[in-house]
Amino acid sequence: MITEAKRLQSVQEYYFSKKLQEIANMQTDIPIISLGIGSPDLQPAPEVIETLITASQSGNNGYQSYRGLPIMRNAMAQFYHQQFGVTLDSATEILPLMGSKEGIMHISMAFLNEGDKVLIPNPGYPTYSSVTELLQAEPLYYDLKGENDWLPDFNQLEKLAEQKPKIMWINYPHMPTGATAPREVLEQLIAFAKRHQLLIVNDNPYSFILNDKPTSILSIDGAKDVAIELNSLSKTFNIAGWRVGMVLGKEEFLNSILKVKSNMDSGMSYAIQQAATKALKASEEWYKNLNNVYSERREIIYNICDKLNVKYDKNAVGLFIWAKLPEGIDDKSFIDKILYDKKVFITPGSIFGNNGKGYIRFSLCAPIEKLNEVVERL
Structure with missing residues (x-):
């Protein structure tokens, strides 16, 4: 019998690898909008x-x-x-x-x-x-x-x-x-x-x-x-x-x-x-334009957070919005409910460690029209 290496017993398939495959296999009437992974959708210069x-x-x-x-x-x-x-x-x-x-x-x-x-x-x-x-x-x-x-x-x-x-x-x-x-x-x-x-x-x-x-x-x-x-x-x-x-x-x-x-x-x-x-060798204009796009998207994500009654820090930087759920709500159950009911995928904080339990993470890698559609679905 051919068995896998013992080192794999302590490691699971990467969360996004499994979850994105699950999403791909879902039969839905409307397309699923992903605010999960941080994969830039914008074009290079x-x-x-x-x-x-x-x-x-x-x-x-x-x-x-x-x-x-x-x-x-x-x-x-x-x-x-x-x-x-x-x-x-x-x-x-x-x-x-x-x-x-x-x-x-x-x-x-x-x-x-x-x-x-x-x-x-x-x-x-x-x-x-x-x-x-x-x-x-x-x-x-x-x-x-x-x-x-x-x-x-x-x-x-x-x-x-x-x-x-x-x-x-x-x-x-x-x-x-x-x-x-x-x-x-x-x-x-x-x-x-x-x-x-x-x-x-x-x-x-x-x-x-x-x-x-x-x-x-x-x-x-x-x-x-x-x-x-x-x-x-x-x-x-x-x-x-x-x-x-x-x-x-x-x-x-x-x-x-x-x-x-x-x-x-x-x-x-x-x-x-x-x-x-x-x-x-990009000019400063490149960084400015890039951040203008993400800044506009971030404002819509803030609106989504408000609709979901989750708290966020406006001083945070980077490609994601990290938000705290109300006390007692399980992050994985929360994101699954939104995925199945509203066809929107958000990342649960607990995949990043137990200090992430009770948090969710939104990616800014979705165009304005998709983010506005998420607002409507919610």
Whole structure:
């Protein structure tokens, strides 16, 4: 009898993989409107598309370098300098990825042994936990709570540090809550990492969506000694399906990650790299127009929240609205009722950890006419 690996016993199929298939199989009289997943529905800039077409016709369709094209790494370095005030050596401190999600696996494989401890936010991106468990490392969940503005409790972190964790995942602007971390909190996190000799990984793909103060943890003095950062072009430039991400930090750390990556893929498409390079050189007008669209959509989501009698924070940033249900209401039952009765899909907060119970999350990745239709259905 052929059986699956034991490591899969602690991991389930990704929630959205199952739920979206369920939705696809539903027989309905009206189309289901999804406000669940954060997949941008907007188009990349026209010049980015033109670059993709031109580059794809260049005849350069073979395998590419595992480190990516120098021109793209240079553009990533310039982007970080202009937007975050962070200076990076494009030759040694930037490693392009085929999406930042793969980077979570590559980083974990590069640094974790069986039984190693990993600090993971609760609530947080479920992939941090699933990858940790796939590698048979041990998650140590640290609490993020609304009463603390979804920021870490450093007293709790100090207690968890007694178990000698090796990696700490952070994610600001935070998904799913939209919370941002003040600079002094990032400074505290770097000091914490140095004190306990652990690697902080900041997952940072939402900095430019409805956020006036984009911040990189690498801008903190001494951060490169104990921190690396993941970033992605998916949300900022509307190219989620192209799978363009990056990990940034000290050469020593990136070389370890490259040992894994170079055995897992065969390099990113030449045409996509050229188009990504073009995207990274976007004008300030691009960011302004992008945020104008999301701002208009957000106002309609606020209206939806009011209709559903759920509370939300107007100071939150990013691609989602995180909302608290009235006390005693189960989030999964709530979203299923709306799905089956109104044919609208919203994400339940509990899939992000038990601190997400009683919350729901709305994506801004739906056009105005669809959002207005949701208002009418409700």
